[in-house]
Amino acid sequence: MILDELKQYRPYSISPGYHSDQILYGQKESLELIEGTTYPYEYETAKAIQSIVHSVDNEDDVYLFIHEQSLLFQMIHANQKEAYLEYSLHDQRFIIATTQQQNDSLYRLLFIAINYIYNHYQIESFEDIYTNWRQLKMSNHHQGNNWDANEYKYVLHIAQSLIQLLKDILQQHDCFLSLHYDSVEELMQHLHITFNTQSLTPTYLFQNDPQQLLLDLQSKQQIYQSLSSSSYTILDICPLYSKQERQKLPLFLQESIKSNEQLYMQNREYLDQNDFDLIKSFQRGKTWSCLYYGPSGTGKTTKLLCIAGALGLPSLKMVGSRSIDESTLFGKYVLRNGETVFEYGPLSLMMKYGGMFIFDEINMVDSDIISSLNDVLDGTKQKILDNGEIIHAHPFFRFGESMNIGYTGTNEMNLSHKSRIQNKIKISQLPIDKMAQIIIKETGIEAIIARKMATLLDAFHNVIINEGNETTQRIDLRTLLNWANKTVDLDGDVIRASLVTIISELAEEDDEILNLEDARQILATNGPASSVMSLIVHEFMQQKDEI
Known part of the structure; x- marks a missing residue:
């Protein structure tokens, strides 16, 4: 500014x-x-x-x-x-x-x-x-x-x-x-x-x-x-598989279904209208691919797992990186017990058995790998594997991807890939009240402390923008959850808990900070760690007489 x-x-x-x-x-x-x-x-x-x-x-x-x-x-x-x-x-x-x-x-x-x-x-x-x-x-x-x-x-x-x-x-x-x-x-x-x-x-x-x-x-x-949507109903689990079909799945996929269903039931009150609309579309099956995009720590991957849980689907996830190649996704020959066998990749497994394949941070992957998804995302939904097998996607196959926009190491998604994704949903930073509710539920911390932590997030962002490095430093909801859990571990010592969770995110490149043992030493330095430490101390000193 x-x-x-x-x-x-x-x-x-x-x-x-x-x-x-x-x-x-x-x-x-x-x-x-x-x-x-x-x-x-x-x-x-x-x-x-x-x-x-x-x-x-x-x-x-x-x-x-x-x-x-x-x-x-x-x-x-x-x-x-x-x-x-x-x-x-x-x-x-x-x-x-x-x-x-x-x-x-x-x-x-x-x-x-x-x-x-x-x-x-x-x-x-x-x-x-x-x-x-x-x-x-x-x-x-x-x-x-x-x-x-x-x-x-x-x-x-x-x-x-x-x-x-x-x-x-x-x-x-x-x-x-x-x-x-x-x-x-x-x-x-x-x-x-x-x-x-x-x-x-x-x-x-x-x-x-x-x-x-x-x-x-x-x-x-x-x-x-x-224009406003009518009030939506929080959906119960509506499994796509029958009990008999579910029992025929490999055990690790059956366990995945249980985990996804449990996650959905624990978090469904945090989902919004777009999420429930997507569940309905995925249930019908004409829509079967989606993208969630937005800032880090806003629950994109959790939403995809919850959608799988709402439909009683298993899931396999892959996190995007430069090291991913086509064989990582679809399968390759490996040596096992002296024999060369073909091992399916996570994407081909989901196509074969049905379920949600989640490609997390897909824009971290090289463009030629993105292009290899075209056959899967087309109407034919098929892929020729390296073993010569032509795999056709199961009727319950669903494809979900997520990405953070504008961060270091990410690529611009090509229009060919974007056009193949049927639903694209943008997620913004969660409201303070909702963040506080998530922190309380996930950590068991006191409500007043959770709200103060959530309220400080924007101020932390401002410090990083003005004094820090947005490409290497980030504080998001995940960081707040770490802070809250550490606070509970330390019997409510919010300031001490912040040293190895919040301040540590900002101190890596600061030569003035020799260790993270004493908040007073950090306050005496210059830079984003000192500014954020000052915000935390100012907010929580009423609960702690001295640092």
């Missing part, structure tokens, strides 16, 4: 810390009512309310610059450039840089930015503020007056939401920069950034919308209701 580069300009202070109460609440006054309104003056909400009710159409202008996956907003108050706010569409992170924390224009900038972002991108977390804003008759208040009790409930609700959002930004690592000189301008000039020439304020504050840019919320709700 653009404002991340401000670190080199030596800002006066970086959040959390500098006068945060004044930034959030302003200075205490002895007013009974907020000026120009019939609203009671309450210190904890007055500054945010004033940002809305004291808006004047010719005093505040907000301009926009769109850069790749981020939106940069500039606030000009009384002809002075006072604040900048950047929002990352990729990781939904805010950064604020300001020279003036005392007045209420910072809230106004945040308010306008949120309305713009929701109007254009429908970010779910901003819907509440946007819909309450649309209940206001902002066109009546161009001079910041005529506010009465009829609109107080909307204004108060918006103010409280803005306060909480700004509080969250202040608490995040390096997300609020308070500047003693306008170093942002130096950065803007250095990057040759030119903001748009039309202010967002008239449309996204006062609802002056001659070009009909704003969402029609009633129409949007009707459209969303018509």
